[in-house]
Amino acid sequence: MSPLIRWFHQLGSPPYFDRFAARWAPWAYALALLTMGVGLYGALFVVPADYQQGDSFRILYIHVPSAWMSLAMFALMAVYGAIALVWRIKLCEILAMACAPIGAAFTVITLVTGSIWGKPMWGTWWDWDPRLTSQLVLLFLYFGVIGLYAAIEDCRAAARAASLLAIVGVVMLPVIRYSVVWWNSLHQGQTIRVFGESSMDASMIPPLLWMIVGTKFWAIGSLLVRARADNLQREAGKDWVRRLAGAQR
């Protein structure tokens, strides 16, 4: 068996995952703080003010990365959910459910920063525009997954049911992603392009990239910590958890 496959199998074991998460979560958080620190410094002090919006455009350095993460976490949750449903890997159930609160938090940040920016720029906190509405629907989908997981007593059945809901909810992701392309929207269209030239000035992009990397690391750290807590809760009463609790006392 190749070492990579063996490592993958080992990671599925609760005690091994506990050690893995305990070891790497602080590193992920540290990298996240570092990259987000660099990104925020660049966003607040280095990048020039926008010729139309002045300084208020700088909120986009938080808004855009969290909006991307709100979608990415849902997709990740669905992928983990699909793995959990097909191969019944307990760890993937835990990881899928750990994605939901993180994604919900990023969605809330997106909505709040968006409306703070919208008040001076559009003159309104909220508009029933396709992108804003679909982002709100995404938040409710996250709440649905969290609620369903909490409502069913048997936690393995609960995780599988909530995973299925996440997979069903994935139909919403393309609607959100392309809502500014398909409909005439108050929200601006796509400005950052991976392929081809972005319609944003090149000097404004580096802090955004730092922030995007930073939010990824933050999500990884948060995912590990949350999954570890859920893992310990599920395994409570097993010998290795007792030993762990005893060793720390």
Place this chain on the structure above:
Amino acid sequence: MDGKVTLRSAACALVRRDLRLLWRRRGDALQPALFAILVVVLFALALGNERGMLAAVAPAVLWVAVLLSGLLSLDNLFRGDAEDGSLEQWLLAPVPLAWLVLVRTLVHWATTALPLVLATPLLAELLGLPHDLLPVLLLSLALGTPLLSLVGAVVAALTVGMRRAGVLLALLALPLYVPILVFGAGSMSAAARGFDPGGGLLLLAAGLVLALVLAPVAAAAALRIAHA
């Protein structure tokens, strides 16, 4: 009958049983329609007797009334069978579970949503909807209500393991209903402003085709999870 169970015979048996059960409790069967009428009446009274305003909000009110009354009857979709053990027989049946789910959902639609769609001209008249909008409304409801039922079936199957689904059912179903409502009511408001309502209706039809294929499979998977 040579004792062999085919898709057709299973569907016939299920339809016959569901209709007979419904007939024995025919008072209950009317409740969703009554609820929708009451919602419409509440809106009409709350908005005051202004014909112009009522006619303007009529399409939205009718759509929301139909959607809410569908939500109300959603919890009964599989619960009775889960409680008396019939659902276990479904899981063991020699026909695919998704097929039984599809038949059940369509019977449920035909007995709860279809009467409402048929009552829509009456409700539209209560709200003073312009007559030329009525065909668009009926078409959007005819496409939208089966879609609501199919999506609702997935959610109902997910919550069947719980003793009482209650508000959670609404929390799970309503976000998934939003696009259906947007396209359904959107085609109406487009028609009211003199635009072509075709776009929203075609999207509803596309969603219905997709849901007819995928929703029973997803609901069947959810039922298996709930009854593992």
